Amino acid sequence: MKSSFKAAILFVLIAVTGYLAFYYAPIERSMGVIQKIFYLHISCAFSAFVAFGTCFYANLRYVFTREAKSDWLGVSAAEVGLAFITVVLVTGPIWAHPVWGIWWTWDARLTLTFVLGLLYLSYLLLRSMIEEPDKRALFSALFGIFAFLDVPLVYFSIRWWRTQHPQPVILGGPGSGLEPRMRVSYLLMWGALTGVLILLVSARYRLEALRASVEDLRREAEVR
Amino acid sequence: MAVLADTTVLLGKELRTEFRSRELLTTTVVFILVVVVLFSFTFDPSAGESRRFGPGLLWLSFLFAASLMLQPCFLREQNNDTLSALRLSVRDPFSIFLAKLSANTLFLLLTEVLMLPVFAILYNVHILGVFLQLVLVLFLGSLGVAIPGTAFSAISAQARMRELMLPLLLLPLLTPVLIASTEATRALLDANPVLRADWLGFLAGFDVVFLTALWLFGEYLLEE
Amino acid sequence: MTAPPFTPTGIRFANIEKRFGSLYALRRVSLEVRPGELVAFAGRNGSGKTTLLRIAARLVRASSGSLSFPGPSGETTDSASRTGFVAHATMVYDELTAEENLLLFARLQGIGDPGARAGALLGEVELSERRKSLVRTFSRGMRQRVAIARALLNEPAVLLLDEPATGLDPQGITWLAHTLSRMRVEGRTVLMSVHGESAISALATRAVRLDAGSVVADTMAGSDMRAILSFANA
Numbered sequence: 311m312k313s314s315f316k317a318a319i320l321f322v323l324i325a326v327t328g329y330l331a332f333y334y335a336p337i338e339r340s341m342g343v344i345q346k347i348f349y350l351h352i353s354c355a356f357s358a359f360v361a362f363g364t365c366f367y368a369n370l371r372y373v374f375t376r377e378a379k380s381d382w383l384g385v386s387a388a389e390v391g392l393a394f395i396t397v398v399l400v401t402g403p404i405w406a407h408p409v410w411g412i413w414w415t416w417d418a419r420l421t422l423t424f425v426l427g428l429l430y431l432s433y434l435l436l437r438s439m440i441e442e443p444d445k446r447a448l449f450s451a452l453f454g455i456f457a458f459l460d461v462p463l464v465y466f467s468i469r470w471w472r473t474q475h476p477q478p479v480i481l482g483g484p485g486s487g488l489e490p491r492m493r494v495s496y497l498l499m500w501g502a503l504t505g506v507l508i509l510l511v512s513a514r515y516r517l518e519a520l521r522a523s524v525e526d527l528r529r530e531a532e533v534r
Numbered sequence: 535m536a537v538l539a540d541t542t543v544l545l546g547k548e549l550r551t552e553f554r555s556r557e558l559l560t561t562t563v564v565f566i567l568v569v570v571v572l573f574s575f576t577f578d579p580s581a582g583e584s585r586r587f588g589p590g591l592l593w594l595s596f597l598f599a600a601s602l603m604l605q606p607c608f609l610r611e612q613n614n615d616t617l618s619a620l621r622l623s624v625r626d627p628f629s630i631f632l633a634k635l636s637a638n639t640l641f642l643l644l645t646e647v648l649m650l651p652v653f654a655i656l657y658n659v660h661i662l663g664v665f666l667q668l669v670l671v672l673f674l675g676s677l678g679v680a681i682p683g684t685a686f687s688a689i690s691a692q693a694r695m696r697e698l699m700l701p702l703l704l705l706p707l708l709t710p711v712l713i714a715s716t717e718a719t720r721a722l723l724d725a726n727p728v729l730r731a732d733w734l735g736f737l738a739g740f741d742v743v744f745l746t747a748l749w750l751f752g753e754y755l756l757e758e
Numbered sequence: 759m760t761a762p763p764f765t766p767t768g769i770r771f772a773n774i775e776k777r778f779g780s781l782y783a784l785r786r787v788s789l790e791v792r793p794g795e796l797v798a799f800a801g802r803n804g805s806g807k808t809t810l811l812r813i814a815a816r817l818v819r820a821s822s823g824s825l826s827f828p829g830p831s832g833e834t835t836d837s838a839s840r841t842g843f844v845a846h847a848t849m850v851y852d853e854l855t856a857e858e859n860l861l862l863f864a865r866l867q868g869i870g871d872p873g874a875r876a877g878a879l880l881g882e883v884e885l886s887e888r889r890k891s892l893v894r895t896f897s898r899g900m901r902q903r904v905a906i907a908r909a910l911l912n913e914p915a916v917l918l919l920d921e922p923a924t925g926l927d928p929q930g931i932t933w934l935a936h937t938l939s940r941m942r943v944e945g946r947t948v949l950m951s952v953h954g955e956s957a958i959s960a961l962a963t964r965a966v967r968l969d970a971g972s973v974v975a976d977t978m979a980g981s982d983m984r985a986i987l988s989f990a991n992a
Contacts, residue, residue, distance in 0.1 A: 373754055428706040435702060439693035443779035449689045452751055453703060456682060459747055460707050463740055467710035470732070471717060526780040536868075543865045551853045615847035618817050619908065622843060623866035758818055 313513060320505045327498040335495040344408050351401040353500040354394045355423060357507045361391030362430065362458065364511070369454035372447055378522060381447035384454060385437060386514035388430050390507060395427040418469040425464050429457040443522075536625040537632065544620070544633030552641065562603045562645045567652065569595035574656055584657040589719035592653055593675070593712055600642055600679045601701040607634055607687040609696070617756065627753040635677075635684040635748075642676040643669075664722045667729050671722065674737035675715035681744040682707055688755040710740055764840060766793035766945045767827050767915040769814055774823035776809050776971075783809040785971040786823070791949065791964075793830050793915075796942050798962035799951040800987050806971040807951035808846065811918045814949060815843040827916065842914030844922050848905040852894040856885050856904050859893060860911065867912045879907040884933070898925035906934065917941060919950035923958045931957050952987060959987045 331349040338345035368384035371377070402420050403413040414420075433454055440446035488496070552558055573591045577583055611617035620630050647669060654661045661668060683704055690700040718733040769791045776784040784806045791797055799807045812818040813825060826834050843849075850859040857876055864872035880889045883903040888896070893904060902925045909917065923931055935957045941948055942961065952959040959965075965983040967975035975986050 373751065425706055425709050432702050432706060436689070436693060436699060439695055439699055441694075444777075445692055448754060448757060449692055452755055453686070453689055455751060456685065456744070456747060457707060459743055460710070463710040463743065467713040467736065470736070471713045522780075529780045540866055543862065547851070547854070547858075547862050550858070551851065554853060613847075614852065615845050615849050616851055618812075618815075618843070618845060619849035619863060620866070621817060622815065622841075623863050625868070758812075 313509060316505075316509055320502060320509060323498075323502040323505065327495065327502050330498060331495045335492045336489055338492075341409055344405060347401050347405045349495055349499045351398060351405060353496065353503045354397040354401070355419075356500055357503045358391045358394035358398060358423070358426075360504060361387045361394060361507055361511070362426065362461075365391060365430070365433075365454055366458040369451035369458070372451040373455070376444075376448075378443070378447065379519075381443075381451065382515050382518040382522070383511075384447075384451060385434070385518060386511045388433050388454070389514060390510045392427060392430050392434070393510070394503075394507065395423060395430070398423050399427065416468070416472060418465060418472050421468045422461070422465045425468075426461060429460065433457060443525075537629045540624045540626065540629035541632040541636070544624075544629060545636050548633055548637035549640075552637065558603055558606070558641055559645060562599050562641070563648055565599045565602065566595050566645060566649045569598065570649065570653055570656060579657050581658045584659050585720070585723055585725075588653070588657045588659055589716045589723060590712075592719065593716045596642070596646055596675070597679060597705060597708055597712060598701070599645070600638075600676075600683055601704050603641065604638060604680070604683040604687045604704075605690070605697060605700055607638065607684060608691040609687075612691060618758070621756055627756050628749050630756065631684055631748050631752045635680045638680040638684055639673070639676050642680060643673055646672045646676065659723050661723070664727045664729075667722050667727075668719065670729075671715060671718045671734065671737075674734055674741065675711055675718075677741045678711040678715070678737055678744070679704075679708060681741060681748060685744075685748050685752070685755060711737065714740070764913065764915045764946075766830050766947070767840065768793045768795070768829075768947055769916060769949065770826045770828055771810070771814075772824045772826070774810070774813060774820045774825065776806075776813065776818065777821045782971045784813075784820075787968075787971070787973055788823075789966065789973060789976070791947060793828075793947055794942065794945045795964055796938065796948040796962050797950070797964045797966055798959050798983075798987060799949070799966050799968060800959075801951075801968035805968040807968055808920055809971075810968070811843070811920050811949060811951060812845075814916075815841060815918050817843070840912065840915040842909035842912060842917045844906055844909045844917075844919040846920050846924070848893070848901045850893055850901070850904050850908055853892065855890050855892055856880060856896070856907075857889040859904060860907060863908055864911050869911060875911060879910060882910075882937075883907045899927040899930045902926050903930060903933075906937070910937075914946065916947045916949070919948070921951050921953050923953070923956055934958060935961060955984070955988050962987070 327349070331346055335346075335349075337343060365384050365387040368380045368387060372380035372384060399420075402423075406415055407413050433450055436453055437446055437450045440449060570592070573595070577587055579588075608617065611620070621627060624630060650661055650665075650668065650672075653659070683700075686700055686703045686707075690696040690703060693699045714733045714736045718730045718737070721728045721730045721733075769789075771787050771789040774784055774787045775782070787806070787810060799810065801807050809818060813820050816825070828834055850856075851862075854862065857880060860876035860879060861872050864875050869875050877886075880886050883906065885900060885903060885907075888900070893901060896904070902922070906919075906922065909919070922934060926934060938948060938958065938961050942963070950958070950962075952962075962983060964976070964978045965986040966973055967986045975982075977983055977986060
């Protein structure tokens with residue numbers, strides 16, 4: 311199936327879930343319409359975590375197999391994950407401002423997302439600072455492994471830290487006791503965005519593969 | 535245990551070279567001193583304010599100092615290709631890391647303990663009654679800085695702009711260490727000092743997680 | 759000095775390839791070095807000599823192909839601890855004394871009496887008087903002697919040298935030539951890269967020429983060897 315066709319399907323799916331989120335799911339009682347942004351916010355966050363999980367898998371795989379493919383997957387997943395993180399970090403304050411009256415709060419989940427974004431930004435920066443492909447792949451993979459291991463530690467440290475300080479009340483864990491129509495909208499939105507994630511990662515992966523073969527050809531031409 | 539025997543020999547080498555020149559120790563002490571003094575101009579360092587902000591800026595200055603101090607750790611080994619000589623000689627490459635991170639922890643701890651009285655005087659906080667407890671916090675925190683710091687020093691030694699890369703790789707990852715160490719220090723500097731076993735336990739957990747990761751992946755960090 | 763017993767060991771490179779990214783440093787290098795041979799590698803800078811030696815020392819991982827260390831009758835031996843390596847860099851610490859350097863590596867290699875071994879080697883490389891001086895204060899030639907002494911600590915069955923004559927004074931070259939010929943007599947295997955003809959390359963029993971990562975000439979005949987070695991800088 312051509313990727314433009316897949317993209318068209320995903321576009322329709324997102325339009326449908328958007329419609330569902332706005333017109334099918336009921337309006338949340340305490341927050342009102344602004345709660346609708348959560349369908350995008352939370353689904354993007356989940357997709358970003360899936361992307362970084364994929365990156366971690368690719369990093370581990372690279373260290374043990376040394377196949378360039380794993381390296382391509384790692385960088386693709388990290389870049390796309392970072393794009394999703396950006397959406398999360400933009401929609402978070404948009405939601406927080408009307409509800410809490412402040413743009414940013416050091417809530418555990420939001421802060422974790424931020425730190426995660428920083429870690430994977432460093433991962434991409436590191437890649438741009440090592441010339442030789444094999445070294446770049448190996449050392450960025452090792453950094454990626456360390457960074458991913460840090461995720462639960464960051465989360466728990468921030469959670470314990472915040473519970474000692476006053477903070478705005480956040481909605482009960484998403485998914486817990488959700489209205490059925492809301493649940494359907496959440497799940498569909500997440501499904502659609504995961505589709506976007508897969509599409510983007512595979513496109514980025516093909517680009518990286520293409521770059522590698524261009525590099526090969528360029529070097530071949532130089533040798534002759 | 536071959537690893538421990540090699541580690542002891544290598545630790546002896548690290549300590550001997552450092553105490554012969556004292557380059558790292560002196561520059562780090564001066565760096566922390568400068569930061570601690572400069573920070574005191576950013577707020578009114580009365581006892582109450584210092585208890586609120588002091589621990590955080592103390593740890594922040596330790597973290598920045600460490601990210602500079604750890605820089606030459608593997609770079610030094612590149613000068614004469616001595617890292618290759620070590621790799622050819624040791625029975626388990628983990629001993630190279632174990633020796634280096636022990637030395638780095640010791641250097642950090644030394645400079646921190648040296649700076650504690652200066653901090654106490656400048657910021658008007660009492661440390662005499664809780665000195666040993668503070669050293670315990672400093673030890674667990676410094677270990678948490680030194681373990682990933684030593685690993686990343688091997689990574690940044692391979693990159694361009696390595697002086698900037700190490701802080702960029704290391705500091706976001708150290709978020710949990712910063713939070714836990716700051717909270718534990720704050721509790722000890724309080725008017726009613728408490729030893730926060732939960733944060734100390736958390737720091738110990740952090741140390742164990744990354745020590746295990748280093749044990750598993752250390753040999754790949756040394757590849758050329 | 760009585761050498762501890764060692765198993766004569768050769769080296770077998772089978773289809774060794776090394777790519778740096780997509781740049782080939784070595785292309786399908788296959789070479790069988792029998793125990794006791796003294797092989798000189800010639801070739802331009804960047805022809806792959808250094809990479810081949812570093813792969814033999816297991817410092818660099820080959821992209822593909824295999825490396826093994828066959829014994830006298832062809833069986834594979836585990837000679838991991840019995841190789842010595844002299845690189846371009848000295849591989850010793852400038853901030854330590856000559857003696858401290860040798861003691862450090864002798865201890866790491868688990869050598870029985872590190873002090874005695876280090877002392878004996880320092881005598882051999884004629885640095886006994888300067889053994890308490892920091893390597894930083896040494897001349898290039900003296901550093902190279904410490905470097906070679908370090909590689910000999912474990913009495914290697916296979917010795918790998920990357921342009922060992924670099925920086926050595928005439929006296930040092932004589933000493934190195936003497937050491938290498940003694941190793942040949944003892945049945946140890948030596949692989950070295952050379953830069954032009956010298957008293958060192960004259961000891962070789964076999965000459966191999968590398969060009970752009972491939973073996974282009976390999977001979978044991980005296981006249982051909984001279985041609986390969988003198989051609990080194992061409």
